[in-house]
Amino acid sequence: MLSFVRPEYLWFLLALPLVWLLGWFNSRGRSGQRRWWALGLRTLLLLCLIGSLAGTQVRQPVQNLTTVFLLDSSDSIAPSQRSTNEQFIAEALQSMQEGDKAAVVVFGENALVERVPSDIQRLGTIQSVPIAARTDISEALQLGLALFPADTQKRLVLLSDGGENSGRALEMVPLAQRRNVPIDIVPTGIEQGNPEVAISAFRAPSAARTGQEIQLIATIESNTAQSAQLRWRADEQIVFEEAISLPIGTTSFTTTLVVNDQGFHRYSAQVVPTSDTRAQNNVAASLVQIGGPPKVLLVEGEVGDASALRPALEAANLVPVVVPATGLPTDLAALSDYEAILLLNVPSRTIDQDTQKLLRSYVGDLGRGLAMIGGRQSFGVGGYTATPIEEALPVSMDVRNRQQRPDIALVFIIDKSGSMDACHCNGGDMSARAGGGTRKIDIAKEAVAQAAAVLGKDDKLGVVTFDDAAHWTIELNKVPSQDDVVAALSPVAPNGQTNVVSGMNAAYEQLRQSDAKIKHAILLTDGWGHATDIGNIAENMNKDGITLSVVAAGNGSDNALQRYAELGGGRYYPARAMEEVPQIFLQETIQAVGTYIVEEQFTPAYAGDSPVLADLQEGLPSLLGYNGTVEKDNAQVILTASDGSPILAQWQYGLGRSIAWTSDLKGKWASNWVTWDQFPRFTAQLVGWLLPRISNDSVSGEASLIGSDVQIDIVANDEQGAPQTAMNVNARMVGPTDEAIDATLVEVGPGQYRARVASPIAGTYLIQVVGNDANGKPAFARTLGLIVPYSPEYRQGQANPELLSTLAKATAGRSLSQPIQAFDHTLDAVRRATPIDLGLLFAALILLLLDVAARRLNLRRKDFTALQTARKERQTAAAAPTATMSSLQGAKGRARQQMFSDKSEREVKPKDNPPTAPLTGKPEHSTKAVDEAEDPIERLRAAKNRARRQ
Secondary structure (H helix, E strand, O other): OEEEOOHHHHHHHHHHHHHHHHHHHHOOOOOHHHHHHHHHHHHHHHHHHHHHHOOEEEEEEEOOEEEEEEEEOOOOOOHHHHHHHHHHHHHHHHOOOOOOEEEEEEEOOOEEEEEEEEOOOOOOOOOOOOOOOOOOHHHHHHHHHHHOOOOOEEEEEEEEOOOOOOOOHHHHHHHHHHOOOOEEEEEOOOOOOOOOEEEEEEEOOOEEEOOOEEEEEEEEEEOOOEEEEEEEEEOOEEEEEEEEEEOOEEEEEEEEEEOOOOEEEEEEEEEEEOOOOOOOOOEEEEEEEEEOOOEEEEEEOOOOOOOOHHHHHHHOOOEEEEEEHHHOOOOHHHHOOOOEEEEEOOOHHHOOHHHHHHHHHHHHOOOOEEEEEOOOOOHHHHOOOOOHHHHHOOEEOOOOOHHHOOOEEEEEEEEOOHHHHOEEEOOEEEOHHHOOOEEHHHHHHHHHHHHHOOOOOOOEEEEEEEOOOEEEEEEEEEOOOHHHHHHHHOOOOOOOOOOHHHHHHHHHHHHHHOOOOEEEEEEEEOOOOOOOOOHHHHHHHHHOOEEEEEEEEOOOOOOHHHHHHHHOEEEEEEEOOHHHHHHHHHHHHHHHHOOOEEOOOEOOEEOOOOHHHOOOOOOOOOEOOEEOOEEOOOOEEEEEOOOOOEEEEEEEEOOEEEEEEOOOOOOOOOHHHHOOOOHHHHHHHHHHHHOOOOOOOOEEEEEEEEOOEEEEEEEEEOOOOOEOOOOEEEEEEEOOOOOOEEEEEEEEEOOEEEEEEOOOOOEEEEEEEEEEOOOOOEEEEEEEEEEEOOOHHHOOOOOOHHHHHHHHHHOOOOEOOOHHHHHOOOOOOEEEEEEOHHHHHHHHHHHHHHHHHHHHOOOOHHHHHHHHHHHHHHHHHHHOOOHHHHHHHHHHHHHHHHHHHHHHHHHHOOOOOOOEOOOOOOEOOOHHHHHHHHHHHHHHHHHHHHHHHO
16 A cells, blocks of 8 residues: 655646656657656656656554553552552553553653653663642643554553543544544542541632621531531631531531721631541631721832822721731732832832742732832832832833933952852852852852943943952943943952951042043942951042942941941931842942932823822922933823923723832922922822722622632622623732733623633632723723632542543554553454655666667667577577588697697707897897797688688
8 A cells, every 4th residue: 555745746647648648749759668668668767757756655564552551649649549550550561562652651740751662571660740739631632642653553541540630632533533542541539438528618708898697518428427627717816616427428617707907818727537548638718808997008119208199088087908018918819908009219129030029010900000109119229120110110120311311330249269258049158169149259240241231332341359369350441241240240250358458448549630520339248258447438438439339248347337438428228138139239339320210300201191190279389309201101200300301190000000109208309399389289189080980889799619610700880880891890819820812702691701721720819800881981890819729630520531541542542450451452453554765766767777778779670680599599500510610629638639739749859049030130030930839820710710611
């Protein structure tokens, strides 16, 4: 049986009639037989060429079998059952016939190849450890199908309970059918008799008001009758505990609580049974949103930053909560307790990256409000360039007129003594040889590279490193490229003692000779070592117009470092963790540049309309300073400085809103504003614009767990109680991962909308539901809370034998009871393809030579007949010599005898010296003697010639 790799080349077969036609006319004048021979050669030649181009293969049946075992190692499979399944595979391998192969895939939430197809008949210890919290049979089937060799029979053997809770195994059935791969199953059930208790459901109202009594319901399943303890919790605090009796089956337990604190709160139930198999399914929880006056979180960068704002918001019937930057909540559920968050002069380094991402999601996904208020630690100088928070704000941190600012000469003085070889890990220092962290010197090099990136093309940069002595790593000059900075810093390695004086003197000398308008040095050291008193140097630098800032490298740094910064006229940064250094360097560099902070008295100019400024009297107070920023493309600028820089800007970000107020709100830059009689109205309207816009008490919602899925239900009525129909309702779930889950709700009844989200991972979720009318106008918004307490892997009744049976039936598979059945040769034979395209190409070359020979050599049939006749005559002459040949042979013999006789006589009677020739002087031979000597030979030749003529 033939097959073709490139069958499209078979279209060239349509050229055969044209070849025949041309060949027939070109062979006119030849005999009919020769004409047919020529056409046959050219036809075969063309067929060989087309077959070679098409990749012709010969397919032959093959009886070898490859079996891929799919071993379920999820948590729903008990360890004893897993061992039984492994033993099944080991025994099956012993039954492999010669030429058979086996592969093993171990799976849970993911699938791993334990063994590629091999003829080894030993299993060994299973080494692969997949994620066991879920079961994804479809991924295992897909990986198993990918492992099969092409030229063997194929069989999948699935050893599982069928309890999939991720993916869809049935989607792999068409692929298995197309490849003729049966899926045999080895059903694995939950062992009977093992005690198992689980909270299968937990219900609480999605929303309540302060002072309201709510009801909590926990549904508990048990396969054995036993006693247990049931604990009810509110925000991880046990509020009630009771002893319960669990019968076989499902039982519901109820309690009531009075709620007081507004915001989202977690309520949960925990069962502690006498005996149990799994503890993962013994806890369930729910989020309840408790309503009240809007809460606003005020995050202070320094104590007192909220001193003027807090009473103004209280006067507007808002509930402000003031916390330091370290008190900012670090999970989305806690952040969602607040309708808006204001960052008051907070530096970026005090908010880790994960929390910054949560704040971005808090605005964009949950529809809440965020405002950044300026100050000496805010916006660009606060290090917010290229951060998640900057992404959510209506301004970027770049300065509009950077090209107009004075140039700066900046020198980094970096300690590279032996103490910088230590690794920083989990807030502590340890030896670099011990591993487990990043060396201090490497963090310092990264910090320099990041800070150098914000300098302008006219600025100058220098890096001096020091141990026992100073070393110029980068000479003070025009700022090199980022790659050149990294390359120059790369060889720097810690070594030697700490000589701060040498590094300070080197930097001082270079900066003093520089003609830059601004001269600044940044020292990074722990300060310990010999020759460390740099107080005089810092003072002299300050007198010469060179400022010095000091960064203490980790805990345990010399206390004198702060004094050196004060003497140098700069700032002091106690970096308790080395990971803070890159952000400190960036912030200090930005601040040294100068135009990120503008201090001058001006009156803000109106640039646009906004509810923030509604009903305020004409004549705004003056400001004394602001942070330089640039508005983004879609932002709305409300107030500007004298140079056009934004003072107040706002925009919509995702579902929420954000504001940038680039001056402060305390008695420094905004001293005239905080004493303004309209300041409370201004701040109330600023925060009010941030609050979620759409709230409708006639719209209710609930998110609940249905099996392993989340079901979202919304009932929407208008203010008169009539159902709001034909709405476009969308939901966004924000949970433990960075990626939000979007869902569209379908109207299942008048004003009733529903959506299902398949099997989300365990964790806390906030769900923002937004409804728009037919014209796209927002009609309502509702925030729901949900907790997925544990993976559906730990639910009772997880096994799904019906799914296993469906997979086997759809692919002509079987349910195996004996390991030997895994290698039964009962499948249809598979054909192996052997390519012959190269052989056809060689055949075409030979046929080409024959075709050329047939056309160039004008051979006729009688020529072949004459050749055959001559050959027969030669054979007859060789077999029966004629009389002439006998006579010739006799004459030849006599001639030889006569020649030998004459030779003997000459040897016995030597002749005298012959006379010499008269002119040459050479011996003169007798012509007669020569004729006599040659006469026998001549006679022999003559006889032969006569014989040939006869």
